[in-house]
Each structure stands twice: as structure tokens, then as C-alpha cells.
Amino acid sequence: MIEVLSWVSLCTGVGFTLLGCIGLVRFPDLYNRMQAATKCVTLGTCGIMLGIFLKTGFCALGVKALVCALFVLITVPVAAHALARGSLIFGVKLWKGTVKDEFTDDRGGESIIDDK
Amino acid sequence: MTRRLAYFVMGFVVWMLLVYTLHYQEVIAGAGVALLTAAFFGQYLPVKPSRLLNPVRWFWLLVYIPVFSYMCLKCNIDVALRVLSPGLQIRPGIVKIRTSLKTEIARVFLANSITLTPGTMTVELKDDVLYIHWIEVGSSDMATASKAIIGPFEYFLARIFD
Incomplete structure (x- = not known):
């Protein structure tokens, strides 16, 4: 039973990581790509770690995998936030289909929505 | 001081989870490292220690x-x-x-x-x-x-x- 669960968890993890990578190629601008790249991959990594934990149980390897999953969960959003904020302030263009950008409006800068 | 103590306990627990053994050498090394980090970074703990309990x-x-x-x-x-x-x-x-x-x-x-x-x-x-x-x-x-x-x-x- 636990063997099956661990395989389900591992395969879900790998599947979401793959979807994240496809999103990285398909989405049009940096911010949308970051959405796919950081989140689907985070869930994927956590799924893989959980699968390892279920496979090995409470031993040095399994518990390490769980702690790693926790670290990934805490650090990835901070890194994504820092990258996105830096790119916005630096002026990396938003995709032309972007509906609104209240961040640049409130800072009083020129619109950075791509007009091509 | 309580902040440093809370930081020490948390650091020590993470260390023990990472090594996952009760061998005395690991415990001493973990306590040393947790003590050092608590001494340097304990004051930056963003939560009130009383709330942790x-x-x-x-x-x-x-x-x-x-x-x-x-x-x-x-x-x-x-x-x-x-x-x-x-x-x-x-x-x-x-x-x-x-x-x-x-x-x-x-x-x-x-x-x-x-x-x-x-x-x-x-x-x-x-x-x-x-x-x-x-x-x-x-x-x-x-x-x-x-x-x-x-x-x-x-x-x-x-x-x-x-």
C-alpha cells in the first residue's frame, strides 16, 4: 500500500515538474514564465521528496528528504518574489496582453507593458 | 535572551532531524553549531518567544x-x-x-x-x-x-x- 502511494507521489511530482518546464517554454514573458517555473516545480519537488520519504520511512534518508521539502517550500517563494520585484523595477517588459500594471502606475513610472 | 534560547532549540532540532541519529558526537557538534548560530543571529528571530509555546x-x-x-x-x-x-x-x-x-x-x-x-x-x-x-x-x-x-x-x- 505504502509502496503504491510512494510511486503515485513520485509520478505526480515528476509530472508537475514536466508541466512546469512546458510552461516555461510556452508562456510569453518573464513573469508568466516565473509562475510556471517556480510553482509547478516546487510542488513537483515536494512530491518527489514525499515519495522518497514514503519509500524509505523514518530513517536518515527519509527524514532528510522531508526537511529538504520544507526548505524548498520556504526559500522558493522568497527567491521568486525577489526576482520578480527586481525585474519590475529594472523595467523588464510585460507581455502585450497584460491587462493592468498597478505597481508601475503607483510608482509613477512609464508603462512597461510591451506594445509590439 | 529568550529569543536566543528559542533560536537554539529550533536550530538544534533541525540539526538532529538532518543527521537523524543520537550518536554523542553528532549531538555535541549540533549543540555547538546551534549555540554559535543562536549567539550570532538569535536577536533577529521575528516572533515573540512566548507565542511559540x-x-x-x-x-x-x-x-x-x-x-x-x-x-x-x-x-x-x-x-x-x-x-x-x-x-x-x-x-x-x-x-x-x-x-x-x-x-x-x-x-x-x-x-x-x-x-x-x-x-x-x-x-x-x-x-x-x-x-x-x-x-x-x-x-x-x-x-x-x-x-x-x-x-x-x-x-x-x-x-x-x-
């Missing part, structure tokens, strides 16, 4: 984990469908929302939770205002947008950290 907060944290996992999985499937759909079904934009959370640590956790649920990503956190990159802008109105994005999290985070 409140069981009601821990209970809400335990409730929050399955709620967050469910939200995360639901939104992940949503984004996965967007990735796979042929016509690129996105309507991105950056919206501004306001949170009612008071403490800094609660706001940081709110921003992290928003970033981890796909479709939304915090790009700036300034006092009680958050700027969110939203992959499918549902509503331009601030109140409706706030409710849609942070509604499920705020209730729990207020009970855990505030």
Missing part, C-alpha cells in the same frame, strides 16, 4: 497545512491546464490588494502562501499593501480581488501569527 497557535498551524495543500494542488491543476491548452488561456496583470494582518511575520507568510499557490505571485509587499502578479485577472476592484486571492489564507494566518 501557545498550543492554540500550533493547532491552527496544523489545520492550515491541509488547507494550504488543497489550495496549492487545486491551483496547480488550474495552471497545468492553462499550460496545456492550445490557445494560451491567460490574461495577466498586476493588481493591488490590502491585507488586514498586523504582524510582519504574518504578512511574510501571507506573501509566501500567495506565491506558492500558482496563478498568483507577490511582487511587492509594502506595509499592508501587496502587489500581486495574477495570471488570470478576475476583477480590477481592490476589495473583490483581495477576497479572491487572500480570503482563504487570511483567516488562518490571523489565528496563527497575529
Whole structure:
């Protein structure tokens, strides 16, 4: 039973990581790509770690995998936030289909929505 | 001082989980490293140590984990469908929302939770205002947008950290 669960968890993890990578190629601008790249991959990594934990149980390897999953969960959003904020302030263009950008409006800068 | 003590205990627990053995050499090394980090960084602990011992907060944290996992999985499937759909079904934009959370640590956790649920990503956190990159802008109105994005999290985070 636990063997099956661990395989389900591992395969879900790998599947979401793959979807994240496809999103990285398909989405049009940096911010949308970051959405796919950081989140689907985070869930994927956590799924893989959980699968390892279920496979090995409470031993040095399994518990390490769980702690790693926790670290990934805490650090990835901070890194994504820092990258996105830096790119916005630096002026990396938003995709032309972007509906609104209240961040640049409130800072009083020129619109950075791509007009091509 | 209590801050440093709390930091030492947390660091030591993480060390013991990482090595996962009770061999005396590992325990001594862990205690030494935890002592050093606590001495240098203990003052930066962002929570009041008294709050760490409140069981009601821990209970809400335990409730929050399955709620967050469910939200995360639901939104992940949503984004996965967007990735796979042929016509690129996105309507991105950056919206501004306001949170009612008071403490800094609660706001940081709110921003992290928003970033981890796909479709939304915090790009700036300034006092009680958050700027969110939203992959499918549902509503331009601030109140409706706030409710849609942070509604499920705020209730729990207020009970855990505030």
C-alpha cells in the first residue's frame, strides 16, 4: 500500500515538474514564465521528496528528504518574489496582453507593458 | 535572551532531524553549531518567544497545512491546464490588494502562501499593501480581488501569527 502511494507521489511530482518546464517554454514573458517555473516545480519537488520519504520511512534518508521539502517550500517563494520585484523595477517588459500594471502606475513610472 | 534560547532549540532540532541519529558526537557538534548560530543571529528571530509555546497557535498551524495543500494542488491543476491548452488561456496583470494582518511575520507568510499557490505571485509587499502578479485577472476592484486571492489564507494566518 505504502509502496503504491510512494510511486503515485513520485509520478505526480515528476509530472508537475514536466508541466512546469512546458510552461516555461510556452508562456510569453518573464513573469508568466516565473509562475510556471517556480510553482509547478516546487510542488513537483515536494512530491518527489514525499515519495522518497514514503519509500524509505523514518530513517536518515527519509527524514532528510522531508526537511529538504520544507526548505524548498520556504526559500522558493522568497527567491521568486525577489526576482520578480527586481525585474519590475529594472523595467523588464510585460507581455502585450497584460491587462493592468498597478505597481508601475503607483510608482509613477512609464508603462512597461510591451506594445509590439 | 529568550529569543536566543528559542533560536537554539529550533536550530538544534533541525540539526538532529538532518543527521537523524543520537550518536554523542553528532549531538555535541549540533549543540555547538546551534549555540554559535543562536549567539550570532538569535536577536533577529521575528516572533515573540512566548507565542511559540501557545498550543492554540500550533493547532491552527496544523489545520492550515491541509488547507494550504488543497489550495496549492487545486491551483496547480488550474495552471497545468492553462499550460496545456492550445490557445494560451491567460490574461495577466498586476493588481493591488490590502491585507488586514498586523504582524510582519504574518504578512511574510501571507506573501509566501500567495506565491506558492500558482496563478498568483507577490511582487511587492509594502506595509499592508501587496502587489500581486495574477495570471488570470478576475476583477480590477481592490476589495473583490483581495477576497479572491487572500480570503482563504487570511483567516488562518490571523489565528496563527497575529
